[in-house]
Amino acid sequence: QVQLVESGGGLVQAGGSLRLSCAASGSISSINAMGWYRQPPGKQRELVARITRGGRTNYPDSVKGRFTISRDNAMSTVYLEMNSLKPEDTAVYYCEAEIVGYDYWGQGTRVTVSS
Numbered sequence: 001q002v003q004l005v006e007s008g009g010g011l012v013q014a015g016g017s018l019r020l021s022c023a024a025s026g027s028i029s030s031i032n033a034m035g036w037y038r039q040p041p042g043k044q045r046e047l048v049a050r051i052t053r054g055g056r057t058n059y060p061d062s063v064k065g066r067f068t069i070s071r072d073n074a075m076s077t078v079y080l081e082m083n084s085l086k087p088e089d090t091a092v093y094y095c096e097a098e099i100v101g102y103d104y105w106g107q108g109t110r111v112t113v114s115s
Contacts, residue, residue: 004104006020017082024076030100034098
């Protein structure tokens with residue numbers, strides 16, 4: 001099992017920056033990939049960024065060039081650097097860890113971007 005705890009959310013003005021962190025504990029040596037997802041108010045959860053143990057990353061077009069995901073070598077912590085934030089980035093952000101056949105989720109951290 002893996003436990004995930006997110007931190008770093010908050011209120012920021014449009015154009016500002018935030019850095020989210022996700023600390024993983026438990027069977028972290030079994031983690032294949034970690035990611036960040038978000039759920040805007042009234043909408044479905046969507047991928048924001050994902051990184052594999054090998055360091056391969058992927059982003060949707062909506063955040064490409066503005067958000068950067070990174071991790072430490074042990075996959076015990078993953079970060080999401082968010083720049084040039086827009087009001088449409090407002091959402092609850094969730095950390096995810098994938099072990100073969102199963103996804104683990106954190107409880108989420110709220111990000112609010114004011115215009």
